[in-house]
Amino acid sequence: MSKHDNLLPESPVEGLIPTLNKTGWMTEGLDDYSQDFAVYAGSVGQQGHEVLDIGCAYGVATLAALTEGARVCASDIEPRHLEILRQRVPPEYQARLRTVPGALPGVDFEHGHFAAILAARVLHFLDGPDIEQTVAKMHNWLMPGGRLYLVADTPYVGPWYTYADRYERRKAAGELWPGKVDDYAALLPAGTDPSGHPAFINPLDPDILARVCTAAGFSILSAAFLSGATKHAKGREHAGVIAVKAPETH
Numbered sequence: 001m002s003k004h005d006n007l008l009p010e011s012p013v014e015g016l017i018p019t020l021n022k023t024g025w026m027t028e029g030l031d032d033y034s035q036d037f038a039v040y041a042g043s044v045g046q047q048g049h050e051v052l053d054i055g056c057a058y059g060v061a062t063l064a065a066l067t068e069g070a071r072v073c074a075s076d077i078e079p080r081h082l083e084i085l086r087q088r089v090p091p092e093y094q095a096r097l098r099t100v101p102g103a104l105p106g107v108d109f110e111h112g113h114f115a116a117i118l119a120a121r122v123l124h125f126l127d128g129p130d131i132e133q134t135v136a137k138m139h140n141w142l143m144p145g146g147r148l149y150l151v152a153d154t155p156y157v158g159p160w161y162t163y164a165d166r167y168e169r170r171k172a173a174g175e176l177w178p179g180k181v182d183d184y185a186a187l188l189p190a191g192t193d194p195s196g197h198p199a200f201i202n203p204l205d206p207d208i209l210a211r212v213c214t215a216a217g218f219s220i221l222s223a224a225f226l227s228g229a230t231k232h233a234k235g236r237e238h239a240g241v242i243a244v245k246a247p248e249t250h
C-alpha cells in the first residue's frame with residue numbers, strides 16, 4: 001500500500017479494489033505476466049518507447065511500469081478510473097504518463113507506435129468477434145518486434161465458476177468460445193439490480209488467447225494459466241499469453 005492508496009474506493013474484499021462501472025475488481029498485486037510487462041515496459045522506456053496499458057482501472061500495472069522507468073499510455077472505458085490513476089502517480093513520474101479514455105474494440109491508436117501492450121482482465125468483457133477485432137488492432141498498434149501481454153479471467157473464477165463443467169464439455173466438443181455465459185445477471189447476488197452490469201461474460205483460457213493471437217499474425221512466446229494475486233488464489237484464476245509481432249525485415 002502506498003500513501004496514494006487512500007484515493008481508491010473502499011473495498012470489502014482484501015486484495016481487490018472495486019471498479020466504479022461494475023466491471024469487476026482491480027487486483028492490488030500483479031500476476032506473473034503483468035509483472036513481466038512492467039519490467040519489459042521499463043527496459044523499452046529507457047530507449048524512449050511508449051507502452052499501452054488498456055483496461056488499466058486505477059493503474060496497478062501502470063504504476064509498476066512507471067516505477068521501472070516506463071513511458072505509459074494508460075487507457076480505460078471509465079474516465080473516473082483514469083482521473084484517480086492520474087492523482088495516484090507521484091509528481092516525478094507524471095511526464096511519462098498519458099491517459100486516454102476509450103472503449104475496446106472501437107478505440108484506436110497510432111499504427112506501429114507501442115513497444116508493448118498489456119490488456120489485463122478486460123478481454124472477457126467482450127464477445128468473440130470483438131476480441132478478434134481488438135487483438136488484430138493491437139497487432140497494428142505495435143511496432144515491429146513489439147510484445148503483446150494478454151491476461152483474462154478464466155472459467156474457474158468469479159461467480160461464473162459454477163459453469164466450469166459446462167465450459168469443459170463445450171471445449172472438449174470444439175466450441176470456439178466455450179466459457180461464454182449469456183445470462184450474467186443470473187449470477188449476481190439475489191436482489192441485485194442488473195442495470196449497468198455486463199449483459200454477458202466471456203471467460204477465456206490460454207488456448208483461446210493463443211489461437212486469437214496467432215490468427216492476428218503474432219508468434220506466441222508463452223501461454224499459461226496464471227495464479228491470481230490475492231492470498232486465496234488457487235492457480236487457475238487467469239489465462240495469459242505473451243506474443244510478439246514479427247520484427248522488421250530488411
Ligand SMILES: C[S@@+](CC[C@H](N)C(=O)[O-])C[C@H]1O[C@@H](n2cnc3c(N)ncnc32)[C@H](O)[C@@H]1O
Pocket residue numbers: 019021023024025026027054055056057058060075076077078081102103104105119120121122125
Ligand atoms: C476487472 S478490471 C481490471 C483492471 C486491471 N487491469 C487489473 O488487471 O486488475 C477491468 C477494467 O477494464 C475496463 N473496461 C471494461 N470494458 C472495457 C472496454 N470495452 N474497453 C476498455 N476498458 C474496459 C474497466 O473500466 C476496468 O477498469
